[in-house]
Amino acid sequence: MKILITGGAGFIGSNLVDYLAKKKSITRIEVLDNLSHSTKSNLRYHFDNPIFKLHVADLLDSKSVNRILSRGFDMVFHLAANPDAQIGVTNPRHDLEQETLATFNLLEAMRLAKVKKIVFSSSGTIYGETPVIPLSENYGPSFPISMYGAGKLAAEGLVTAYCGTFEFKSWIFRFANVVGSRRKNGVVSDFIRKLKSDPKELQVLGDGSQQKPYILVDDVVEGMWFVINKADDKINFYNLGVKSSTKVSQIAKMVINEMGLAGVKIIYTGGKRGWPGDIPQVRYNVGKINKLGWRARLESDEAVESAIKTLINEL
């Protein structure tokens, strides 16, 4: 099976490359990445592998995308996206480009090259801030409150429209907060970086009561592969996360402990959310993927703990 991974040099993408490189059924792994938030070194174990190839290209450049897709693939993992949902607050156009337009260009290139299977990394942010939690996959309406969530929702709609109009087949995953090796942003990495710079003080966005489910990247890539091989509808869609969740104030304490620090002054910026468009209380129902036969190895607290240990050394 020949596979293309957009955003394959990034956090989740490069972990996926590591995982797929061990599968015998995969005869070709190519990566399309603009390296805007990632580095070639994330892929360092694969440059000598004859079935591997990196295309440094931007999804906003249709010509390059069309050229790369015309090489012929059986399936595309579309992971490329803006990795930082806060950017939309100051630059509302960013997610329109990085999620919506990038996804459109990819789908068009796939249509022209007759590549019709897409795995799409969506996000729980498409659900918005809802009166009920935990959220099941059939929750409606989908009213995202961040530009990032709007971009992911738009991309989901494009994917399903290509399924309905041009006979594509899709696997849509709504990720919880993914943590682990090579993640550069997000709460865990931010805390570690801040404390490395100033071990006396830690600023925390919001009041620390924000509570979300965290899943380890190793579980995410394994979970995707499991579902792709098991679910065979025209549109397959799953929350990919854990039932449990972890408070931001708890993550701060875990990072401080793991770094062996004491007497750190924690300063909360206040307010129930970290930034405008942030959803403070998130829980997912993962019964659908569990019923299919898969469950994350690590629950939320364990995933955070594991990510902290890895990232302290990496950052």
Add this chain to the structure above:
Amino acid sequence: MKILITGGAGFIGSNLVDYLAKKKSITRIEVLDNLSHSTKSNLRYHFDNPIFKLHVADLLDSKSVNRILSRGFDMVFHLAANPDAQIGVTNPRHDLEQETLATFNLLEAMRLAKVKKIVFSSSGTIYGETPVIPLSENYGPSFPISMYGAGKLAAEGLVTAYCGTFEFKSWIFRFANVVGSRRKNGVVSDFIRKLKSDPKELQVLGDGSQQKPYILVDDVVEGMWFVINKADDKINFYNLGVKSSTKVSQIAKMVINEMGLAGVKIIYTGGKRGWPGDIPQVRYNVGKINKLGWRARLESDEAVESAIKTLINEL
């Protein structure tokens, strides 16, 4: 109240202008329209009205949009869109531009001009082809199967993200099939035009069993105004349609009868849907808007009948 209507020269837009021009609370009605699918003559009753102004401009031209919005408005009715959902089959980029990018440019111009109330004409096509009908507003997941539906879903997500991130307020209406005076495309107008050109034969897309709810444009503009004045959440969202529905084969018979024709040969192109991305069986639950205190005057068959009578003279 100063109002801007995008697409205000079009089918629904110009009927809305007619309706609002009679309201004493409205002190200014301005229209932004690129006249791509509409004509100035739809607004002919208003050119002498001192509170009325037409801006011929394109929503894809940000500079013009920013300039017009900077004139200051209390509320924007965003009705501009691609009026023909079939176009996406041959030109997939069209709905990305006419729904998604156009809506983004409008929202950005509104944000910059501090105009924060938007009424958005969405569509039942965002629900896609679902295992259950009739569809309530909280149906999920939203998996549109047409590029038009994907564009409308993307636009909904942008509207709600601006509500969540930039403190906008919105009224989102998911329209059923709207029929009536000045509609140029769609099944009723198509049949009339075809039969005027050849009164012996009528080609019908699909097998004629497609069945959808039709609502008269007069009911649509009145329903929007009712809800805007009654519902006051941050995001207000309503199906705007009727509970009943009409079969395409029935519409063909109604048009033939109303035109006084006999012995017309009806040729069905076959297949359950009119075109790829068409949803053959559509019903809406309109209990939410009914409960708020509003109901369409005409049910589906009556709306079609009324539209036929009007359009026979207009087309």
